Amino acid sequence: MLIVGSVAIDSVETPFGKADNTLGGSATYASVAGSYFAEPGIVGVVGGDFEKKHIDLLRRRNIDLEGLQFDKSGKTFHWSGYYEGDMNQAHTRATHLNVFEKFNPRIPESYRKAPYIMLGNIHPALQLDVLSQVKGRHLVLCDTMNFWIELEPKLLEQVFRKVDIICINDGEARQFCGTDSLPKAASELLKLGPKRVIIKKGVNGVLLSGKRSFFALPAIPLTTVKDPTGAGDSFAGGAIGYLARSGRADEAAFRGAMVAGTVMASFCVEDFSLKRTSRLTRDRINQRAAELRRITRIPAFRV
Amino acid sequence: MLIVGSVAIDSVETPFGKADNTLGGSATYASVAGSYFAEPGIVGVVGGDFEKKHIDLLRRRNIDLEGLQFDKSGKTFHWSGYYEGDMNQAHTRATHLNVFEKFNPRIPESYRKAPYIMLGNIHPALQLDVLSQVKGRHLVLCDTMNFWIELEPKLLEQVFRKVDIICINDGEARQFCGTDSLPKAASELLKLGPKRVIIKKGVNGVLLSGKRSFFALPAIPLTTVKDPTGAGDSFAGGAIGYLARSGRADEAAFRGAMVAGTVMASFCVEDFSLKRTSRLTRDRINQRAAELRRITRIPAFRV
Numbered sequence: 001m002l003i004v005g006s007v008a009i010d011s012v013e014t015p016f017g018k019a020d021n022t023l024g025g026s027a028t029y030a031s032v033a034g035s036y037f038a039e040p041g042i043v044g045v046v047g048g049d050f051e052k053k054h055i056d057l058l059r060r061r062n063i064d065l066e067g068l069q070f071d072k073s074g075k076t077f078h079w080s081g082y083y084e085g086d087m088n089q090a091h092t093r094a095t096h097l098n099v100f101e102k103f104n105p106r107i108p109e110s111y112r113k114a115p116y117i118m119l120g121n122i123h124p125a126l127q128l129d130v131l132s133q134v135k136g137r138h139l140v141l142c143d144t145m146n147f148w149i150e151l152e153p154k155l156l157e158q159v160f161r162k163v164d165i166i167c168i169n170d171g172e173a174r175q176f177c178g179t180d181s182l183p184k185a186a187s188e189l190l191k192l193g194p195k196r197v198i199i200k201k202g203v204n205g206v207l208l209s210g211k212r213s214f215f216a217l218p219a220i221p222l223t224t225v226k227d228p229t230g231a232g233d234s235f236a237g238g239a240i241g242y243l244a245r246s247g248r249a250d251e252a253a254f255r256g257a258m259v260a261g262t263v264m265a266s267f268c269v270e271d272f273s274l275k276r277t278s279r280l281t282r283d284r285i286n287q288r289a290a291e292l293r294r295i296t297r298i299p300a301f302r303v
Numbered sequence: 304m305l306i307v308g309s310v311a312i313d314s315v316e317t318p319f320g321k322a323d324n325t326l327g328g329s330a331t332y333a334s335v336a337g338s339y340f341a342e343p344g345i346v347g348v349v350g351g352d353f354e355k356k357h358i359d360l361l362r363r364r365n366i367d368l369e370g371l372q373f374d375k376s377g378k379t380f381h382w383s384g385y386y387e388g389d390m391n392q393a394h395t396r397a398t399h400l401n402v403f404e405k406f407n408p409r410i411p412e413s414y415r416k417a418p419y420i421m422l423g424n425i426h427p428a429l430q431l432d433v434l435s436q437v438k439g440r441h442l443v444l445c446d447t448m449n450f451w452i453e454l455e456p457k458l459l460e461q462v463f464r465k466v467d468i469i470c471i472n473d474g475e476a477r478q479f480c481g482t483d484s485l486p487k488a489a490s491e492l493l494k495l496g497p498k499r500v501i502i503k504k505g506v507n508g509v510l511l512s513g514k515r516s517f518f519a520l521p522a523i524p525l526t527t528v529k530d531p532t533g534a535g536d537s538f539a540g541g542a543i544g545y546l547a548r549s550g551r552a553d554e555a556a557f558r559g560a561m562v563a564g565t566v567m568a569s570f571c572v573e574d575f576s577l578k579r580t581s582r583l584t585r586d587r588i589n590q591r592a593a594e595l596r597r598i599t600r601i602p603a604f605r606v
Contacts, residue, residue, distance in 0.1 A: 036606060086483035180389035182506070183524040203485070204507035205521060214598045216521030218508060221486040245606070252602040259604050282606040289604040295517045296599060299555040301562050301592040303339060303548070303585040 001244045002111045003031045003237065004130050005120020005143075006077055006100060007044040007068065011093075012272060013082040016226040022273035023054045024079065026120030026143065029230035030237030032277050033264040034118075035061040036285055037241030041111050043067035043130070047075040047099040057278055066108045071099040087228050088202055107133040114138060116244040118236060119163070121145045124155040131162055139249060141165040141240045143232065149176050160192045164249075167198040167236050182207060196254055198239070198261075200232055208258050213251050217258050220266040220292055227272045231265040234277055238264030263288045304547045305414045306334045306540065307433050308423020308446075309380055309403060310347040310371065314396075315575060316385040319529040325576035326357045327382065329423030329446065332533035333540030335580050336567040337421070338364040339588055340544030344414050346370035346433070350378040350402040360581055369411045374402040390531050391505055410436040417441060419547040421539060422466070424448045427458040434465055442552060444468040444543045446535065452479050463495045467552075470501040470539050485510060499557055501542070501564075503535055511561050516554050520561050523569040523595055530575045534568040537580055541567030566591045 005027030011020045031040040041064035046054075050070070058065060077100035080093040105126055112135050119127040119142040127142060140163040148156050149172055156176070160166050166189050170182060177185040182199055186209035189197040199207040205218040242260035246253045263285055267276045308330030314323045334343040344367035349357075353373070361368060380403035383396040408429055415438050422430040422445040430445060443466040451459050452475055459479070463469050469492050473485060480488040485502055489512035492500040502510040508521040545563035549556045566588055570579045 181526065181528070183526050187526070201507065204504065205519070207521075207524070214524060216508070216524065216598055217601070218510075218519030218521055221510070221517060221519065223484065223486050223490070225484070242606075255600075255602050256604050259601060260606075285606050286604070289606075293601050293604070295519055296601060297558075298520070298562060298596050298599060299558050301559050301589070301596070303545075303563075303588050303592075 001034060001038040001040045001116040001118070001240065002043065002107070002114035002134070003027050003034065003040050003118045003120060004043040004105050004127075005030060005118070005122055005233070007042070007046050008077040008079050008100075009049075010229060010273065011078070011080040012227055012229050014087060014227050015084060017272065019227070019272035023057060024229060024273060025077065026122075026233045028058070029233035029268065029274065029277070030118055030120055030240075031058070031063045032061050032274050033234040033237035033268070034241030034244075035063055036264075036280060036282060037238065037260060038116065038244035039064065040237070040241070041067055041108075041114070043105050043107055043111070045069040045071050045099050045103045048072040049075045057274065061278060067106070067111055069106070071102075074099040083228060087225060090229065105130050105133075116240055117141070118240045119143065119159070120233060120236070121148075124148055124152050124159045127159045128155070128162070139164045139243060141167050141236060143167050143236050144172065146172055146175060157192065160189065160194065164195045165198060166192070166194050167200065167239070169200045169202070169232060173199050195249065198258070200235055202228075202231070206235070206258055206262060208254055210251065210254070215251070215255050215258060217262055218296060219262060220288065220295070222266060222270065225269045228269050230274070231268045234268040235261035235265040259289050259292060262292060304337060304341045304343045304419040304421070304544065305346065305410070305417035305437070306330050306337065306343050306421045306423060307346040307408050307430075308333060308421070308425055308536070310345070310349050311380040311382050311403075312352075313532060313576065314381070314383040315530055315532050317390060317530050318387060320575065322530070322575035326360060327532060327576060328380065329425075329536045331361070332536035332571065332577065332580070333421055333423055333543075334361070334366045335364050335577050336537040336540035336571070337544030337547075338366055339567075339583060339585060340541065340563060341419065341547035342367065343540070343544070344370055344411075344417070346408050346410055346414065348372040348374050348402050348406045351375040352378045360577065364581060370409070370414055372409070374405075377402040386531060390528060393532065408433050419543055420444070421543045422446065422462070423536060423539070424451075427451055427455050427462045430462045431458070431465070442467045442546060444470050444539060446470050446539050447475065449475055449478060460495065463492065463497065467498045468501060469495070469497050470503065470542070472503045472505070472535060476502050498552065501561070503538055505531075505534070509538070509561055509565060511557055513554065513557070518554070518558050518561060520565055521599060522565060523591065523598070525569060525573065528572045531572050533577070534571050537571040538564035538568040562592050562595060565595060
């Protein structure tokens with residue numbers, strides 16, 4: 001499983017505390033979440049300041065780092081921000097792209113035939129570049145963010161036309177499609193050709209739409225939400241990881257992927273950075289999936 | 304089943320059309336929705352202008368009108384408003400309370416032992432007054448609105464302390480409890496003593512919380528949403544109706560009630576006023592409940 005995206009150092013403040021200079025980035029969150037289901041290899045870039053403890057954390061999760069570029073000419077991408085209130089919205093204090101500004105994803109030969117690929121949130125031109133480097137049959141999931149929808153809608157549409165799974169959040173779906181209705185947005189996105197459209201709604205769960213299928217899954221109710229950073233990436237990483245593990249691409253596999261993503265996102269937000277998601281077990285993941293099944297089970301219904 | 308609330312004449316405009324002087328009101332929507340499950344009797348008030356066709360509609364749904372007061376001294380409560388964008392928020396153009404301003408609910412003797420009671424959105428003092436008039440064992444569901452949370456929070460808390468089911472929407476739960484977290488709001492409300500707290504989230508579904516139970520149900524995805532007016536009341540009416548029909552108050556009955564409410568709300572919004580909900584069949588309701596079950600079914604999950 002190949003995961004391309006940002007590797008970052010984050011400084012985050014929420015009503016429940018703060019964490020300075022912790023490991024972050026879309027490829028990082030996604031690969032750690034996916035590592036419980038499959039064997040991810042990261043393609044990304046870090047700077048000369050990237051600490052050994054971060055490398056150790058990724059290695060402990062059996063994440064292959066052959067594709068991680070070390071650019072000693074500068075520092076690692078750094079994002080600093082805060083959350084308040086219902087914590088649905090990140091507020092940025094500072095973004096220092098550093099070595100990420102010149103990031104040019106080079107897919108190692110050994111990754112080029114990866115059957116499962118996640119294109120994390122990076123410039124859509126780079127996402128297209130990655131797709132031009134890979135070979136053979138594969139299933140591609142892509143994520144993005146509001147920034148690219150505003151700045152590069154045409155390029156982003158090209159990406160959407162080439163992937164199997166579009167995975168975006170509700171605000172982004174509304175923005176890209178110019179409609180307030182999520183069922184309508186999903187229909188619009190499906191017209192671009194993907195097998196499935198996943199719309200992430202944070203605490204309100206997730207919608208999965210196919211040409212002739214639909215699935216809605218609530219989120220797991222949490223009384224402890226310390227830091228929402230990386231929840232969407234953990235969701236996507238868990239989802240593509242589950243698909244890779246199952247080896248299938250039918251509706252049941254996609255629904256299982258939604259459960260995997262929901263469970264991994266729920267662990268992610270319970271603590272800062274990767275504190276929680278890097279220390280899980282498969283048993284713990286299965287337990288929470290079982291809990292999700294219990295709290296959503298519908299009894300027999302007949303008027 | 305006893306349903307107390309407003310009976311209104313509404314003029315509504317949405318991006319999909321408009322409807323002038325149509326039947327509305329919390330008791331009306333709730334009793335029509337509940338009529339597919341049990342036999343509702345309404346307690347409310349209308350004015351001298353209330354047309355026979357409205358009476359006929361309610362009679363066709365076998366709704367008992369012994370408790371409907373006819374106050375010839377004035378006109379029926381009239382609400383006029385519009386929706387735009389995602390239609391989650393009603394905008395009021397005019398509210399004429401008319402005869403509803405002096406509404407004094409008198410529960411007919413034949414209703415006083417009703418085992419299922421819905422207190423629709425009216426002044427909390429009147430809700431308390433209704434509770435003082437009823438006798439015997441009963442299950443009470445109460446609804447309210449932001450207006451009373453602002454104006455009469457203490458009285459409303461007294462109501463909440465006396466009922467079995469608190470049924471409010473997400474914004475109201477956050478407002479009443481002073482927290483952004485819905486799981487926390489549900490915990491707070493449960494401390495007031497009800498058996499269950501229902502938090503309605505519109506297109507994002509519904510949460511059902513008990514002291515040792517939790518259930519989350521997504522909404523049915525609709526591409527046609529013509530008029531959201533009355534969706535919450537239809538939900539509540541369907542839910543209490545389902546409980547009345549089942550004769551039980553266990554977790555399975557409450558979950559079935561959430562399905563009934565979700566299904567009735569989904570029909571409600573597909574057309575203006577009671578156009579859709581007044582012309583259903585039990586078969587059609589069962590079909591949509593089956594659809595809801597299909598789109599939420601989780602397959603076996605194991606990492």
